[in-house]
Amino acid sequence: MLSKEEVEIVVLSLKVAFASVIFSVPLAVACAWVLARCSFPGKTLFDALVHLPLVLPPVVIGYFLLVMFGKNGWIGGALDAWFGVTFAFRWTGAALAAGVMGFPLMVRAIRLAIEAVPVRLEWAARTLGASRWRVFFTVTLPLAIPGLAVGVLLAFARSLGEFGATITFVSNIPGETQTLPLAIYNLTQSPGADAAILKLCIVSIVLSVAALAASEWVNRVARRRQSA
Amino acid sequence: MIEVDIKKRFNAQTEISAKFASDASVVALFGRSGSGKTTVVNAMAGLVKADRGHIRVDGVTLFDSERAINMPAEQRGIGYVFQDGLLFPHLSVKQNLFYGARRLSPAHDGASSIPFDQVVDLLGIGGLMARDTPSLSGGEKQRIAIGRALLSRPRLLLMDEPLASLDSGRRGEILRLIERVRDEFGVRIVYVSHSIGEVSRLADDVVLMNDGKVVACAATEEIFNRADLRPFTGRFEGGALIEAHAVRHDMKYFLTTFKFDGGELIAPGVDTPVGARVRIRIRARDVTLATERPRGLSIRNILEGTVGAIDNRGGAISEVHVLLAGPGALSGRELLARVSTQALDEMQLTPGQPVFALIKAIAFDKRSMGFSA
Secondary structure: OOOHHHHHHHHHHHHHHHHHHHHHHHHHHHHHHHHHHOOOOOHHHHHHHHHHHHHOOHHHHHHHHHHHHOOOOHHHHHHHHHHOOOOOOOHHHHHHHHHHHHHHHHHHHHHHHHHOOOHHHHHHHHHOOOOHHHHHHHHHHHHHHHHHHHHHHHHHHHHHHOOHHHHHHHOOOOOOOOOHHHHHHHHHOOOOOHHHHHHHHHHHHHHHHHHHHHHHHHHHHHHHHHHO | OEEEEEEEEOOOOOEEEEEEEEOOOEEEEEOOOOOOHHHHHHHHHOOOOOOEEEEEEOOEEEEEOOOOEEOOHHHOOEEEEOOOOOOOOOOOHHHHHHOOHHHHOOOOOOOOOOOHHHHHHHHOOHHHOOOOHHHOOHHHHHHHHHHHHHHOOOOEEEEEOOOOOOOHHHHHHHHHHHHHHHHHHOOOEEEEEOOHHHHHHHOOEEEEEEOOEEEEEEEHHHHHHOHHHHHHHHHHHOEEEEEEEEEEEEOOOOEEEEEEOOEEEEEEOOOOOOOOEEEEEEEHHHEEEEOOOOOOOOOOEEEEEEEEEEEEOOOOEEEEEEEEOOOOOOOOOEEEEEEEHHHHHHHOOOOOOEEEEEEOHHHOOHHHEEEEO
């Protein structure tokens, strides 16, 4: 079975993936709603900005994060000084990198789901006296839940697999920032570790399949509620 | 009082320009599809913003471009029944009904009291409470949609082609319900339709729209009987609209007799008290003409009159206006008869000539009669 170090790697990977997804969801929902329902000058630019992590090399993103969120970065320095929150070379930094990389995938899925909700249903709610906020939380969001589940799954899987941005931003520190892909990469650098590599690969596959099954289940429950 | 005077431009070709005012309990926006009716009600509901103008309901300004007033839709207190119901699919029937009931606060100055039980009773939706929303039939959905809008206690209820997505059987049913909603709850209704039958049954005032503009706004009877508006109204299905009242029921043959300025009409028995006002639509194609009083005919209604204008656009069919004599000399009641041009020539009908208009009793069905309390 798994050794103590291997369990630590799996636990850290899950912690990083969950944290990245949980903190991304509110922001991704907000961005998706803005992209789906609003039109404003500079929307194309905003859309491109959201998609940047999808098209740029992960190493470039990792470097940007290092520059901005490192100890001496503009944002990282301020966060450290005011709130004592540090990203550099911490698991929180790995979560930030994973969150940024998975962000466009999550926004895309949620945006499609929101666009699929008929605007006229929202109109109906407003003529019944519901404010924009109430319309969003009682009509738009509940109807977009299946798409939200897909977005969360994609981002979660992407987080579990994040490599380039993470290693650039927070390095490869066992017990702090060494997630599954980084550990596997490490093992490939030393000879005779084939069995250990295979074990971690199987763990990766199991985690991904479990995430897929969970999202499928959420999806099915949401659909059953809507069209039974 | 509903006052609307708005302009909205969509592109170089399409501009909606609507101006009308009405104090009627049911105002219909009537016109072909694409004539801008829906845009006008959407602007009234606050779902679409007009470029210029104002919208006032009972003295409350909902929109005024000059004073920069644009009340948000949720504050207008205007209920809206959409063509396709638009029930929330993820909510139960009961949750749908209660969605707008938050307005039940006494501070709201909207409609008078509209108790939940009474709405459920009238609409006959008590048995649907436990059902899943997506499993409802079209007619059931529309009942819930009407109930949902009513329970939000609107100061005004907009209905945009509420019968359009229903089969003909359900249409009559829902139309009857709308009449009862109007009579029992006293809710003012703005009814959008391109169906002459629905509009002539329900509406007191009609706003006639064509090509994005209001052509006329007047009492229903006037709109459908005015010759100059026939290009807009007659195109659908020519006919005349008559205000009458029930005078007696024949229990043996189950017939009801109605009296109007131009005479009496016999129709299949309807369940309405003697004295009740009724608006009857006589379709032009149901009217037959004769130059002398016929005998030995099964036709029940024979009305005396004189030939008025004759419209013959060169086709096989002509339309003859018949000015009814009636008891009170110049009643001004006019019928429209659609006859073949060949018959017209054989009978040598000319304006001013006495003529008899024949209408079968069974030409009147429930759909051609509108009742009001």
